[in-house]
Amino acid sequence: MVSAMVNSIGLVFDIIGAMLIYFNSPISEGGSFLYSSDETARRIKKATKKNNLVKLGAGILLVGFIIQIISNWV
Structure with a gap:
């Protein structure tokens, strides 16, 4: 039961x-x-936050x- x-x-x-990984993965945008x-600067800040959430998600996935x-x- 505990197991x-x-x-x-x-x-x-x-x-x-x-x-966390799915919802914060970068969206592929075509064109320039x-x-x-x-x-x-706003986009860089947003991308950095999303990258950190993806890293957190990967860590949580590994712990799971x-x-x-x-x-x-057990």
Whole structure:
């Protein structure tokens, strides 16, 4: 029973991590655009925040997998 609960906790971590990665992955835009320096700074700030959330999601996903592996021995 404990093993199933630990495995479920790991699965929840995996789902949260995967959602963070999915919703914060960069969108492919075709073409080229010229932006003002203010717009460029805003876009860089937004991209940095999204990149940090993707890294967080990958870390949470890794923790979820580790928890699921541990559940095999609990």
